[in-house]
Amino acid sequence: MKKSEYKKWQRKTCEYFEKAHIVLTEKEKENIEVADFGLGKIEKVGLQLVVYVNTERVCAKELVLFPFQTCPEHKHIEKEETFRCRFGKVYLYVEGEPTANRKCKPPEGDEKYYTVFHEIELNPGDQYTIMPNTLHWFQAGEEGAVVSEFSTKSTDETDIFSDPRIKRIPVIEDD
Amino acid sequence: MKKSEYKKWQRKTCEYFEKAHIVLTEKEKENIEVADFGLGKIEKVGLQLVVYVNTERVCAKELVLFPFQTCPEHKHIEKEETFRCRFGKVYLYVEGEPTANRKCKPPEGDEKYYTVFHEIELNPGDQYTIMPNTLHWFQAGEEGAVVSEFSTKSTDETDIFSDPRIKRIPVIEDD
Numbered sequence: 001m002k003k004s005e006y007k008k009w010q011r012k013t014c015e016y017f018e019k020a021h022i023v024l025t026e027k028e029k030e031n032i033e034v035a036d037f038g039l040g041k042i043e044k045v046g047l048q049l050v051v052y053v054n055t056e057r058v059c060a061k062e063l064v065l066f067p068f069q070t071c072p073e074h075k076h077i078e079k080e081e082t083f084r085c086r087f088g089k090v091y092l093y094v095e096g097e098p099t100a101n102r103k104c105k106p107p108e109g110d111e112k113y114y115t116v117f118h119e120i121e122l123n124p125g126d127q128y129t130i131m132p133n134t135l136h137w138f139q140a141g142e143e144g145a146v147v148s149e150f151s152t153k154s155t156d157e158t159d160i161f162s163d164p165r166i167k168r169i170p171v172i173e174d175d
Numbered sequence: 176m177k178k179s180e181y182k183k184w185q186r187k188t189c190e191y192f193e194k195a196h197i198v199l200t201e202k203e204k205e206n207i208e209v210a211d212f213g214l215g216k217i218e219k220v221g222l223q224l225v226v227y228v229n230t231e232r233v234c235a236k237e238l239v240l241f242p243f244q245t246c247p248e249h250k251h252i253e254k255e256e257t258f259r260c261r262f263g264k265v266y267l268y269v270e271g272e273p274t275a276n277r278k279c280k281p282p283e284g285d286e287k288y289y290t291v292f293h294e295i296e297l298n299p300g301d302q303y304t305i306m307p308n309t310l311h312w313f314q315a316g317e318e319g320a321v322v323s324e325f326s327t328k329s330t331d332e333t334d335i336f337s338d339p340r341i342k343r344i345p346v347i348e349d350d
């Protein structure tokens with residue numbers, strides 16, 4: 001992604017933090033991570049985040065999803081994570097009985113990389129804990145979403161995505 | 176503490192969560208923990224909290240301090256914790272060079288149980304990580320404070336307080 005475009009999505013992300021009344025330092029705002037997962041369609045598949053802390057034992061992040069944006073299906077080998085919705089609405093899909101009449105569909109063209117369909121709806125104040133080695137993906141509702149993540153150490157480079165085309169670590173190019 | 180009084184402080188705590196725009200479920204509001212540490216002067220020494228999650232590996236809480244309220248000096252054997260200020264102001268005191276012209280004093284009469292005086296001021300968006308076995312205490316500014324805590328597993332009953340009179344687990348009596 002071009003640097004100018006990256007900065008545009010960072011600014012957009014800040015708007016959601018403002019809606020959620022989450023205060024960030026200037027340095028945190030400059031360091032907002034914008035992940036398009038290497039798929040080149042960030043408004044459909046992507047995730048924006050601020051990492052507050054990530055030590056050997058504890059990690060806390062704030063995630064932003066734009067309206068209807070999807071974080072693609074993946075699992076973590078070691079990491080346990082709790083998602084707590086702060087603003088908007090997020091539909092979380094995990095292993096288990098597929099929910100009938102689901103609210104979300106996988107991104108168009110990527111259907112074969114989505115395999116778990118047990119739906120959990122998270123509104124502000126709702127949370128859900130995902131244990132290691134559990135496949136999950138999530139999509140925001142029409143207002144977008146801000147979600148706090150509380151977890152053990154994050155090692156994004158070891159996440160296992162169902163879609164082999166995905167590159168988790170963003171590549172930023174000069175304009 | 177009498178149950179009616181406990182409920183009064185729970186309601187007061189909700190006001191601070193509202194100021195910080197933190198959304199809680201009704202069940203979480205009913206389960207707000209009010210700790211007076213057995214000292215019977217909660218407006219001076221106490222802590223109010225909501226535990227979001229506390230598994231074998233991860234804990235996340237939201238803390239409320241009333242104006243000028245102090246959480247007394249203690250340390251944790253195993254637990255690593257990060258405090259992130261969300262609303263108001265909190266002065267955190269940790270081991271290290273005592274700060275000159277400190278903003279807070281220990282609660283009157285309890286001075287001998289306060290031994291660390293390196294001051295860290297946390298305003299909204301500021302955070303600080305405390306590693307295990309590090310003594311610390313904290314006091315809110317004039318507006319009170321709301322502070323997120325991200326940590327490893329909490330086992331409150333194993334916290335070590337400098338003041339031997341302290342009882343960490345609240346005792347609630349019927350009216």
Ligand SMILES: [Zn+2]
Pocket residue numbers: 074075076081136
């Ligand atoms: Zn995940």
Ligand SMILES: [Zn+2]
Pocket residue numbers: 249250251256311
């Ligand atoms: Zn502590």
